[in-house]
Amino acid sequence: MTAKTVLVVDDEPEIRDSLRDVLEDEGYRVRLAANGKEALAQLRTLERPLALILDVIMPVMSGTELYAVMQADPQLASVPLIVSTSDPSRAPLGPLIMKKPIDLQRLLAAVARMF
Numbered sequence: 001m002t003a004k005t006v007l008v009v010d011d012e013p014e015i016r017d018s019l020r021d022v023l024e025d026e027g028y029r030v031r032l033a034a035n036g037k038e039a040l041a042q043l044r045t046l047e048r049p050l051a052l053i054l055d056v057i058m059p060v061m062s063g064t065e066l067y068a069v070m071q072a073d074p075q076l077a078s079v080p081l082i083v084s085t086s087d088p089s090r091a092p093l094g095p096l097i098m099k100k101p102i103d104l105q106r107l108l109a110a111v112a113r114m115f
Contacts, residue, residue, distance in 0.1 A: 002047055003029040004115045009039040009063065010055040010084070015100075019053060022104055023111065036061030040069060043076055051114040052081035053107070056091050067092045080114040082107065 006028045008019045013034075020030040031046065033039035035058045043052070056063040063083060070076040083091045086100040096110055 002049065005029045005031060005046055005050050006053060006111060007031045007033060007039060007042055007046065007050065008053045009033045009036065009058070009066070010053075011035055011058040012055075015055070015084075019102075019107075022108070026108060026111075028111070035059055036063060036066030036069075039066055043070070043079065049115050050079055051111060052079055053111075054081050054083050054095075056083060056085040057087065064090065064092050067095070082110055082114075 006023050008016050008030060010016050011034050016032045020032060023030045031042055033042055037060045039054070040061070054063040054066065070079065081095045083095050083097045084100055084102055085091050085097065088097050088099055091097045098107060
């Protein structure tokens with residue numbers, strides 16, 4: 001069986017590393033990206049099953065911009081995602097939104113439901 005992969009996209013290295021550690025402890029394979037552009041390159045090559053934890057405010061390509069690209073691409077539109085943000089008013093409508101700092105138990109429960 002293919003490992004369940006979570007792509008964590010956040011421009012803050014401490015957040016990426018912390019989420020990676022928590023998710024790996026739960027048995028997920030974790031990939032990291034520092035912005036939407038890096039994430040998009042990975043999304044096009046990562047095997048399924050796949051889920052995404054996406055920050056909104058990032059340089060190069062924001063989470064909102066990446067979400068728009070994903071919605072326009074039938075292969076990426078089906079990837080389940082959680083948006084993490086300190087400013088929910090800037091988050092795209094549709095996906096599950098978690099306000100930073102993230103409640104890790106709630107996050108783990110949400111990720112488990114995605115697979």
